Amino acid sequence: MADHEHIIIESGDKDQPFNYAIGMHGSKFFKELKERRVFLGIRCPKCKKVYVHPRRVCGECFVEMNDFVEVGPKGRIGTFTILRYAFIDPETGEQKPVPYGYGFIKLDGADTLFQHYISIDDESKVRIGARVEPVFSEEKKGTLKDILYFRIID
Amino acid sequence: MGKRRVAIVGTGQTFHKSHRPDVNGQELIHEAVQSALNDAGMKIGDIDAIVIGNMDHFEGINYVDCWSVDGSGGVMKPIIKLTTGGTTGCTVGIGGYHMVASGIFDKVLVIGWEKNSESDTTGAITTAFDPIWDRLVFAGAISGLAAEAQAYMAKYGATDKDGARVSVRDRKHACNNPHAQLRKEVTIDEVLASPMLADPIHLLDVCPRTDGACAVIMACEGIAEKLTPIPDWIWGTANRHTYTYLNDTAFGGLDSMAEASKELFKKAGIREPRKELDVIELYQPYSFAGIIWIEDMGIVPRGKGAEYIWSGATDMGGELPINPSGGVIACNPIGATGLIRCAEVALQIMGKAEARQVPDVNLGVSTGFGGCFWVDMILHGKNKPAF
Numbered sequence: 453m454a455d456h457e458h459i460i461i462e463s464g465d466k467d468q469p470f471n472y473a474i475g476m477h478g479s480k481f482f483k484e485l486k487e488r489r490v491f492l493g494i495r496c497p498k499c500k501k502v503y504v505h506p507r508r509v510c511g512e513c514f515v516e517m518n519d520f521v522e523v524g525p526k527g528r529i530g531t532f533t534i535l536r537y538a539f540i541d542p543e544t545g546e547q548k549p550v551p552y553g554y555g556f557i558k559l560d561g562a563d564t565l566f567q568h569y570i571s572i573d574d575e576s577k578v579r580i581g582a583r584v585e586p587v588f589s590e591e592k593k594g595t596l597k598d599i600l601y602f603r604i605i606d
Numbered sequence: 607m608g609k610r611r612v613a614i615v616g617t618g619q620t621f622h623k624s625h626r627p628d629v630n631g632q633e634l635i636h637e638a639v640q641s642a643l644n645d646a647g648m649k650i651g652d653i654d655a656i657v658i659g660n661m662d663h664f665e666g667i668n669y670v671d672c673w674s675v676d677g678s679g680g681v682m683k684p685i686i687k688l689t690t691g692g693t694t695g696c697t698v699g700i701g702g703y704h705m706v707a708s709g710i711f712d713k714v715l716v717i718g719w720e721k722n723s724e725s726d727t728t729g730a731i732t733t734a735f736d737p738i739w740d741r742l743v744f745a746g747a748i749s750g751l752a753a754e755a756q757a758y759m760a761k762y763g764a765t766d767k768d769g770a771r772v773s774v775r776d777r778k779h780a781c782n783n784p785h786a787q788l789r790k791e792v793t794i795d796e797v798l799a800s801p802m803l804a805d806p807i808h809l810l811d812v813c814p815r816t817d818g819a820c821a822v823i824m825a826c827e828g829i830a831e832k833l834t835p836i837p838d839w840i841w842g843t844a845n846r847h848t849y850t851y852l853n854d855t856a857f858g859g860l861d862s863m864a865e866a867s868k869e870l871f872k873k874a875g876i877r878e879p880r881k882e883l884d885v886i887e888l889y890q891p892y893s894f895a896g897i898i899w900i901e902d903m904g905i906v907p908r909g910k911g912a913e914y915i916w917s918g919a920t921d922m923g924g925e926l927p928i929n930p931s932g933g934v935i936a937c938n939p940i941g942a943t944g945l946i947r948c949a950e951v952a953l954q955i956m957g958k959a960e961a962r963q964v965p966d967v968n969l970g971v972s973t974g975f976g977g978c979f980w981v982d983m984i985l986h987g988k989n990k991p992a993f
Contacts, residue, residue, distance in 0.1 A: 530757075533807075542730075554752075554804070
């Protein structure tokens with residue numbers, strides 16, 4: 453995507469009076485993403501489902517999980533939309549730059565989906581099942597924004 | 607403590623509009639409550655307790671149960687607030703049912719309301735989703751729905767024209783309902799030519815933002831029959847929540863509705879809902895849900911929703927009319943929307959639905975839908991349930 457800058461929005465100088473803990477499992481995901489550019493999932497010991505992002509409890513089985521597995525980084529579009537209407541992003545107070553590709557990515561080896569931007573440079577290629585790979589930011593922050601977007605590679 | 611039978615004995619709604627600057631929230635609520643009391647031939651003094659709900663964060667007013675007492679009639683009465691996102695209106699109905707069925711209260715007033723004109727709808731909805739994992743790309747209610755429609759279309763070959771047919775139905779039905787906000791017919795071509803909001807959803811595929819309130823009065827067996835000649839008996843309720851994160855959603859069908867429907871129909875001994883139900887008021891915030899969710903409900907087999915819609919079976923006069931009121935695409939005061947579905951089925955059972963009346967309604971279903979693909983449902987009947 454030629455000018456991907458427009459999809460990266462920080463809350464900038466706008467204060468957010470919230471500071472969320474994401475738990476040990478979420479932290480591990482971001483640490484690995486930041487340091488190794490790797491996606492971490494977690495497998496339920498009971499149903500064997502691989503969740504990405506990793507979290508402590510499989511809601512369906514109601515058991516704790518600790519079997520971390522690497523997933524991705526490539527995957528396929530599980531489902532998607534292209535957002536075309538303008539709206540104010542409550543996270544930033546800024547208008548979300550539209551249009552943008554909103555993807556639910558099925559990373560290789562994962563059973564759940566991973567939400568992120570997808571490139572819409574060629575809209576005709578944006579379809580369910582399309583092969584994608586992440587494009588990482590140069591800066592390593594340890595947030596979801598370490599991924600700029602997913603690019604279609606087939 | 608044994609469970610008691612419960613019936614709806616009166617309903618009331620405002621005349622829903624995009625903006626009601628002539629009233630504040632309490633006054634809007636009061637209009638619906640007074641209308642429901644009049645319908646049931648009751649006074650506020652006859653009410654034992656109140657259940658009220660709207661969307662958290664919408665108007666930026668918390669504790670609306672306390673704040674609204676001037677309008678709700680709740681001064682010096684037991685009040686409880688229930689709020690579950692889009693399902694709120696149906697959840698307050700289920701809560702009212704529990705309160706009467708438990709034997710603790712005999713006559714309960716149930717209220718749902720919203721002033722969307724005083725809220726930032728997308729901003730408020732975003733707060734229902736996880737700040738770390740869900741919000742980066744999130745775009746309000748429409749993004750998840752668009753993703754659902756895409757998944758369904760890819761799986762079953764449905765088209766945006768199929769979705770448009772549902773909008774045409776509901777907007778036509780709304781012309782019979784003086785309470786609906788949008789009372790003007792649309793054509794397939796108009797739906798398809800309306801601006802694309804989030805592929806494949808056009809502007810005329812989705813609900814509007816509405817100001818409105820709805821009130822429903824429930825009473826126990828023994829009292830209900832004395833208040834109204836044809837009470838609307840509640841045969842059962844069900845609700846299901848599937849996911850915390852949007853990431854986990856199994857897109858393309860509504861698992862929560864499939865499960866809730868199974869429970870509800872099993873309770874009532876319904877084996878063939880398509881034949882046994884007479885009317886459905888579906889909380890259908892966008893057109894494609896009118897195709898997908900009737901499959902989850904078990905009305906038609908997987909992949910057959912569009913064909914059933916095109917056959918006219920769900921139009922007025924068809925085999926199983928859906929949304930005689932015009933539904934959510936024609937009117938959406940969100941915290942009230944689920945309760946409007948409930949009230950509309952009650953009107954159908956009681957024979958009070960006027961121009962939108964479906965003949966001979968014995969069994970009907972009303973539903974609520976919300977947030978991360980969760981579902982509430984109520985089954986209504988003209989006869990007392992045998993159980």
